[in-house]
Amino acid sequence: MSWLKKTFSSTIGRKFAMALSALFLLVFLLQHFAINITSVFSAGLFNELSHFMGTNPLVQFLLQPVLIAGILLHFILGVYLEMTNKAARPIAYAQYRGSASATWMSRNMAYSGMAILLFMSLHFYDFWVPEIVYKYVEVNPEDPFRYYEELVHKFQNPVRIGLYVAAFVFLSLHLLHGFQSAFQSLGARHPKYYPLIEKLGKIYAIGIPAGFVFIALYHHFFHA
Amino acid sequence: MKLKLKIWRQKNAQDKGKMVDYDIEGVSGDMSFLEMLDVLNNQLIGKDEDPVAFDHDCREGICGSCSLFINGEAHGPDRLITTCQLHMRKFKDGDTVYIEPFRAGAFPVIKDLVVDRSALDRIQQAGGYVSVNTSGNTQDANAIPVPKSDADKAFDAATCIGCGACVASCKNASAMLFVAAKVSQFALLPQGKIEAKRRVLNMVEQMDKEGFGSCTNTGACEAECPKGISLENIARMNREYLSASFTANE
Structure with a gap:
């Protein structure tokens, strides 16, 4: 399997792995949003879906570890690539007009990625850790109706809302470049369909973070 | 002034x-x-x-x-x-x-302002060529049919003059646009297909050995390239490389 090691040690192979993990996370984020948006119009449906996701063994013991591995891979590889890329130019230019030829988003993926990672630490502290403690440490009896109330309660703190909004702005900036960049890394660029990828990327990168912000603001202002 | x-x-x-x-x-x-x-x-x-x-x-x-x-x-x-x-x-x-x-x-x-760009030459030497029979019975290149669109794309890639502006402009000092142009100009033509797998594997390996950064698709190379080499070539190289990695015999 030395050829496989060689492939994923190359600059193109690493970008390929980065793109695959990115597409996986894009799909995950979409299903996360699809579940969360139900909380706006049906507390019952939200509870039902959350209960399924929180108790289904396939989700809990297969998809959840795969998701964590995907996040870790994307993060570790991203940091590694950023460090090796920085090392490729040991002496910096006295003047470098990066904005003349590339967007801010494309030049600052490491920083927007870091901001997202910081937000995820808060998100894990808010939702994932209490969930693990509730189910596997304290071993409380399962309550299929608790999820909606927990969500609404979390969104009452204005500081948390502010952090959520800021984080989703960074997520949007990250995705405005990242979505189409993932397809480019996979080699999927052709004049026939690339404009569609770019359009879908913009819709996703603005629509999904805006949707998450809407959910947070909705519960903050309408369930105070 | x-x-x-x-x-x-x-x-x-x-x-x-x-x-x-x-x-x-x-x-x-x-x-x-x-x-x-x-x-x-x-x-x-x-x-x-x-x-x-x-x-x-x-x-x-x-x-x-x-x-x-x-x-x-x-x-x-x-x-x-x-x-x-x-x-x-x-x-x-x-x-x-x-x-x-x-x-x-x-x-x-x-x-001063003179830099050693021989790293690009070494990448070219690693595979940026086609092996042709020069023993006297060389086939006329015009006898091999090439679709016009492929010939145009290969020609566009071949206009790369290897100046290194792509490396200089890229925030990662990546040479992927240069390598992609050299890979594409042969990969698109029938004469280049015979050695296509080894070519892309060897050229990318040499590029990595030289210490160039990786591509983060900012597009700065395309914008600053004096010959307007397109990012489509990098996507083509990515496809060629990944496909060759999984299918080459060696």
Whole structure:
């Protein structure tokens, strides 16, 4: 399997792995949003879906570890690539007009990625850790109706809302470049369909973070 | 026109180097950028100072010798031209102009603004060619049918002059646009298909050995390329590389 090691040690192979993990996370984020948006119009449906996701063994013991591995891979590889890329130019230019030829988003993926990672630490502290403690440490009896109330309660703190909004702005900036960049890394660029990828990327990168912000603001202002 | 020049001066590869200020007067808008440097060098020689070393050859925008990172951009502020085709009318009287070498770990400075770009040659030698029979029975290339669209794309890729502006402009000092152009110009043609797998694997391996960064798809290389080489070539190289990695016999 030395050829496989060689492939994923190359600059193109690493970008390929980065793109695959990115597409996986894009799909995950979409299903996360699809579940969360139900909380706006049906507390019952939200509870039902959350209960399924929180108790289904396939989700809990297969998809959840795969998701964590995907996040870790994307993060570790991203940091590694950023460090090796920085090392490729040991002496910096006295003047470098990066904005003349590339967007801010494309030049600052490491920083927007870091901001997202910081937000995820808060998100894990808010939702994932209490969930693990509730189910596997304290071993409380399962309550299929608790999820909606927990969500609404979390969104009452204005500081948390502010952090959520800021984080989703960074997520949007990250995705405005990242979505189409993932397809480019996979080699999927052709004049026939690339404009569609770019359009879908913009819709996703603005629509999904805006949707998450809407959910947070909705519960903050309408369930105070 | 009067200009303040801030030029990178470095005695040799071992020297640390620094930016040095020069004032130059009587610059005409019709001069090319390199002619302006010639005038400066004449003044320096007249004062018994060491002239500024910079690369140049054809001065017609086709050889890829001239480089220079001018005011933060490879080949200066204009698009689709090399430094030798940049004219001083692009600058205003009193402007400060930063002139630096193309910077990358793989492009060590030899002197002042001259960098060693032989890393690109070594990548080319690793696979950027087609093996042809030269024993007297060489087949006429025109006898092999090539679809017009493929020929056009291959020709567009082949217009790369290997100047290294893509490396200089990329925030990661990545050489992927150069390598992609060299891979594409052969991969699209029937003559290049025979060695296609080994070519892309060897060229990418050499590119990584030289210490160039990886592509983060910012598009700076395409924007600054004097020949307008498209990012589509990088996508093609990615496809060629991944496909060759999984299907090559070796």
